[in-house]
Amino acid sequence: GVISAFIIYSKQFSRPINELAQLYGQIETAIAGAERIFTILDEEEEDKSGDKDFKITEGVIEFKNVNFSYVPGNKVIDDFSLKIGAGRKIALVGSTGSGKTTIVNLLMRFYDIDSGEITVDGKNIREISSDVLRNSIGIVLQDSVLFSDTLRGNMKYADSEISDEKMEEAARLSHVYKVAERLPEGYDTFLTSAGANLSQGQRQMITIGRAFLSYPKILILDEATSSVDTRTERHIQNAMVRLMKNRTSLIIAHRLSTIRDADMIVVMDKGHIIETGNHEDLLERKGRYYDLYMTQFAGNET
Numbered sequence: 001g002v003i004s005a006f007i008i009y010s011k012q013f014s015r016p017i018n019e020l021a022q023l024y025g026q027i028e029t030a031i032a033g034a035e036r037i038f039t040i041l042d043e044e045e046e047d048k049s050g051d052k053d054f055k056i057t058e059g060v061i062e063f064k065n066v067n068f069s070y071v072p073g074n075k076v077i078d079d080f081s082l083k084i085g086a087g088r089k090i091a092l093v094g095s096t097g098s099g100k101t102t103i104v105n106l107l108m109r110f111y112d113i114d115s116g117e118i119t120v121d122g123k124n125i126r127e128i129s130s131d132v133l134r135n136s137i138g139i140v141l142q143d144s145v146l147f148s149d150t151l152r153g154n155m156k157y158a159d160s161e162i163s164d165e166k167m168e169e170a171a172r173l174s175h176v177y178k179v180a181e182r183l184p185e186g187y188d189t190f191l192t193s194a195g196a197n198l199s200q201g202q203r204q205m206i207t208i209g210r211a212f213l214s215y216p217k218i219l220i221l222d223e224a225t226s227s228v229d230t231r232t233e234r235h236i237q238n239a240m241v242r243l244m245k246n247r248t249s250l251i252i253a254h255r256l257s258t259i260r261d262a263d264m265i266v267v268m269d270k271g272h273i274i275e276t277g278n279h280e281d282l283l284e285r286k287g288r289y290y291d292l293y294m295t296q297f298a299g300n301e302t
């Protein structure tokens, strides 16, 4: 009797302890979360140190012996060196996971490199305010982000002072006017942030339109792999070609036409450059580009 009573009591007694232990676990998780938030806040604090008056005038980009890993010990970018002259068009190709998007992440300073140097117009990007850096590089991504605002507001997002004439000029060049024509209230149609009332191609056109307005010296394009209809596709292509004129462009290319148009093709593998050259030279070499071409691009002729 005494023993069973003891067991029952001890069970009851241990319940609050278990609850306390659980609660402690939750507190611990919360503290860990808060620490992460503070780490992020601290990092952003650091970012504000750079030059706020820096202007990209030429658009020369240089990567010098860049090394980077997202997770310590797992190198993603390995001794990457590349100089891109003003106004040049570079197509970055390579199999999935080779580090193409990472290169863009590093140039935009979404992550800091482990060693080496990245410069824009000769200035180390660590010494440029991140806001200034990001605002001076035009970026057209696969998944374009729109704001909950009108089409007009979305086009002018960089600077609401932009005149309607300028906005419409950019819309003409980027073919966004075609998107506007189909919307019930034209440029005043309200778009949802998820862009549910627009197709992917239309969303991408709007981001290209924005890039026409901000007129950056450096452009980054991550070509969409998903299929849009051929007409939209052609509009996007033409708009991109016009947009890239006289600008330094770094293109993560998926289409053969874009690759052929590039001044130089850079082939990446496991975070470093294995081949560079133009389409014909690289095909002749029968190396990795040739393999990529045969498996990925040959059937993708547009």
Ligand SMILES: Nc1ncnc2c1ncn2[C@@H]1O[C@H](COP(=O)(O)OP(=O)(O)OP(=O)(O)O)[C@@H](O)[C@H]1O
Binding pocket: 070, 071, 076, 094, 095, 096, 097, 098, 099, 100, 101, 102, 103
């Ligand atoms: N945020 C991240 N955290 C950890 N590892 C990452 C992160 N982003 C990418 N990686 C890893 O880094 C490597 C390079 O990825 P990256 O996205 O640069 O490849 P990619 O060449 O752009 O590929 P894809 O053609 O599929 O877009 C991959 O091994 C990937 O798993």
Ligand SMILES: [Mg+2]
Binding pocket: 100, 101, 102
């Ligand atoms: Mg990628």
